Amino acid sequence: MTRATRIVWVGFAAVVAGLSIAAAVIWLLGGRWFIIQTPSMAEYAPVGTFVLGMPAPFSTLRVGQMILFHPPGNTETYFHRIVSLDQGTLNTKGDLNGAPDPWTLHASDLVGAEALHVVGLGWLFEALPFLLVGGLLTWLVVRTYVRPLWKFPASILGWSLVISVAAYILKPFVRAVLITKTVTHDQATFAVVSTGLFDIQAHAAHGTTRALRPGQLGSVHTSWQNLEGQYLADLAPHLGSWQWGVVIVAVLAPVLLCTGYALRRPPADTAMSPTPLTNDPE
Numbered sequence: 001m002t003r004a005t006r007i008v009w010v011g012f013a014a015v016v017a018g019l020s021i022a023a024a025v026i027w028l029l030g031g032r033w034f035i036i037q038t039p040s041m042a043e044y045a046p047v048g049t050f051v052l053g054m055p056a057p058f059s060t061l062r063v064g065q066m067i068l069f070h071p072p073g074n075t076e077t078y079f080h081r082i083v084s085l086d087q088g089t090l091n092t093k094g095d096l097n098g099a100p101d102p103w104t105l106h107a108s109d110l111v112g113a114e115a116l117h118v119v120g121l122g123w124l125f126e127a128l129p130f131l132l133v134g135g136l137l138t139w140l141v142v143r144t145y146v147r148p149l150w151k152f153p154a155s156i157l158g159w160s161l162v163i164s165v166a167a168y169i170l171k172p173f174v175r176a177v178l179i180t181k182t183v184t185h186d187q188a189t190f191a192v193v194s195t196g197l198f199d200i201q202a203h204a205a206h207g208t209t210r211a212l213r214p215g216q217l218g219s220v221h222t223s224w225q226n227l228e229g230q231y232l233a234d235l236a237p238h239l240g241s242w243q244w245g246v247v248i249v250a251v252l253a254p255v256l257l258c259t260g261y262a263l264r265r266p267p268a269d270t271a272m273s274p275t276p277l278t279n280d281p282e
Contacts (some may be wrong), residue, residue, distance in 0.1 A: 009139070016132075030055040032111050034068055034077050035122035039177055039193040039215060040094030041079060046215030047195035048172060050121035051079050053112025061085065061113065067092070068111035071103045077111060096193065096217060119214065120197050123172040130169070134162030149265070153258045160254045173198050174237050179217065181231075186223055188231035193217045201238040204231070211238045 026033075036049040045051065045066075053068035061067065065082050069092070080092035083100055088107065093100040138158030146154045167173070175196035182189045194200045194212040203209045207222025222231055239247065 012135075026052070026054075030112070031115070032068060032077075034079060034111075035125060036079060039195050039217075040096050041081075041215070042094075042096040042193070042217065043213060043215035044095055045079060045117055046119060047175070047177075048120055048123040048126075048197065048214075050116075050118045050125060051114060052116040053079075054115040056110075056113035058088065058107040058110070061090065066114035066117070068114070069105055069109050070111060071101070072105070072109060079114075096215075123170065123197065126170055127166045127172075130166035131162060134165065135159065138162060152261050156254045156257050172196060174200055174235055176200060176202065176212070176235050183231065187221055188223075189219055189221050190231075190233045191217065191219045192233070198243075199238040201236045202233060203236065204233045207233075 023033075031052060031054045034051045034053065036045050036047055036051060039047055041049075051066075051068065056067075061082060063082050063085060066079060067082060068077055068079050070077060078092070078101075080094050080101060082090050083093045084091045089104050091100050091104060138155060138161075142151050142154045142158060173196050176192045176194050179191040179193055180189075181191075188204070188207075190202070190204060192202050192212070194202075194214050194216055197214060199211060199213050201209055201211050202218060202220050204220040204222035205226075206224035208220045210218040210220050212218045220233055222233070225231055
């Protein structure tokens with residue numbers, strides 16, 4: 001293992017250990033965390049948002065506050081906003097929902113009040129199993145089968161593959177949920193909400209286009225139908241110039257790292273050939 005690789009692994013292990021200790025302390029203090037899986041909280045907490053809730057006395061809660069809770073008779077965790085409080089009970093609502101939730105909550109239903117929420121961080125936590133297993137496999141293969149001269153580029157290739165597989169499976173970047181599709185007077189209306197990390201552009205075939213931020217709801221319309229009589233819509237990233245620049249650099253990073261490594265290394269024949277011996281005349 002090279003010194004650079006050892007430093008990376010030590011740093012990675014230190015981060016994992018630190019997060020594990022912090023998680024254990026928070027759990028012992030009654031904290032609970034949650035990753036948003038549905039778009040009900042709109043732009044405040046889009047899909048993939050990491051939410052941390054901490055215990056809070058019922059008397060300290062207020063209208064407009066965000067809470068984690070289990071609906072009565074349900075073990076599923078929700079993250080919604082308090083819309084009313086009344087003598088030991090409360091009602092909640094998702095920001096994107098048209099009406100309050102159908103249940104009334106008591107203190108026993110609460111998981112915690114919002115202490116922290118970080119948009120997008122939940123995707124990283126969901127990717128951690130892929131990164132840990134893939135990183136370990138990459139290290140084992142490189143350590144066992146790859147010659148020293150090729151260990152660094154092989155590690156870069158392995159990690160690129162691991163990240164690509166995780167991104168392909170989770171699909172965190174460009175996503176949307178179709179809320180409703182209505183057809184009136186031969187015109188289709190698609191109501192969609194963006195659920196990925198990137199801003200997107202929703203487009204109805206031969207119809208209107210709408211740019212959407214993560215968690216934002218919007219509608220597109222079209223009167224065009226294909227030969228099967230279907231109304232169609234699609235999605236595409238909607239990024240600014242600097243955002244495209246970041247994406248391009250991220251995609252090219254493995255090539256740039258391997259190129260820089262190759263330029264710093266001596267040619268293989270020079271590095272591996274023995275130094276010729278000469279006999280000095282007496």
